[in-house]
Amino acid sequence: MVPHSQSFLKQLFSSSLLALCAVSYSYADQLVFPNGETLTGTIVKEEGNIVTFKSPYLGTIHAKKSETTVIQDKSTPPTLSTLDSDLSEAETPTTPSKDADKAITEASPPPADAEENKPWWKRWKKPDNWSGKATVGISERWGQKDTEDINLAAELEIKKPKKNYKWSAYYDYGEQDGEKNTDMYGAEYRYRYDLTERTFLQATTIYTHDGIKEIHHRLTQSIGYGFTVIKNEKMELNLVPGVAVQYLDQEGETDGFTFMINPYQDFKWYITEGIKLTESFDSFFDVKDGSNYNFVFKIGIETIIKEPYIMSITYRLDYDNSVANDIRKDDSRLIIGLGYIF
16 A cells, blocks of 8 residues: 555656646746847737736846847647756846846836826926016006906016017906906017127017007017117116007007107116016107107016015006097006016
């Protein structure tokens, strides 16, 4: 009975060992890299140019099929007689070389928090030569009481060698005793090209709409030759005499183009590191009709509360002598706003 039992146990052990070896060898797929290095493991899946490979030593990896040779083992499991010789010839696995590591790394999917997986607004970074701000404020109009006015404004400036681009836009809305008394919006684009350190060319495009003055559209295109009168670390003063063509679409008036003279001036003063004063005067005079003119004067002070947040106080005067006599020509207001700079 004992010899028979020993024979049975020996046969059972051999069969189990052979089955385990067969299972092990059934997963003997290979990845061969250009330098001849080989990884042994299991092919999990293949999608397009990417093969997902499971190595007993490196775990699950991803490699490019175009940079590796995939060998899938479809041979029959080994017999017990060949097992000893196969195991004795097996070599200790080595760490993948730089070529293999590169193929694996480039093919591996990026982690969830990788830069390319973030939404575009989180990946975008403002260029160093860009600056701008957006503000919201309330305004008090001279000569009018019980008014509720709101002001929205934004601007963006891009500086390049010899070139300067600036966009700005605003919207003003107000009511007095429940009736609308302010409804205007506009946008401006200004381009400057430096000729010398103190001279430049300037081109400006301005669009405005005023629902109270019944100005449906006013479009102005101007060009001028500018002079930088003062320029240092704290101050800059520019004067720009120019000419302009203005198109006016106003209720009850004949639409048309007008050739105008356009004196322009701007000034900025960095009082301290966090406080800045700005001022500008933009005017247009009809060369044929001296009574047809309009101008905008602005002066304001801006202070940084806690970067990037600012507070601003601005006085603005709009005067338009081209509107009908029964419409108020001047519009002056004090605007107090909070903003965000970038």
